[in-house]
Amino acid sequence: VLSVADSKRKRTTFTAIQLLVLENKYREQQYLSRIDRARLAVDICMTEKQVKTWFQNRRSKDKDMQNSLPMN
Template sequence: KRVRTIFSAEQLERLEAEFARQQYMVGPERLVLAASLRLSESQVKVWFQNRRIKWRKQHLESQ
């Protein structure tokens, strides 16, 4: 079983800013973001997946 990643405030701030800019992050862009945040590409990928689910849920509730 994998250890749950606890993101720092700086990492979350950057991830949220990127998500606000674009909800999907793929390929080299994701690699660069992961490297700059000292995270693995899969950690960034999963964060974006989970954030999209959270966004959809909030969006449905606000309608």
């Protein structure tokens, strides 16, 4: 029987270059097509799933930042 700790996957650590490329691409395009996602993943040595998750998390971060701004 596996415990919760055994089944947890490790957190991905991105390199500075990967983050720079991801942020630059995000500024251009907040939503990637499957083809763009696949190309980007190959270019920066990541899986498509990692790129997809990074973009989802980045959009969520933007949304959270927008919601925390005071309304005028």
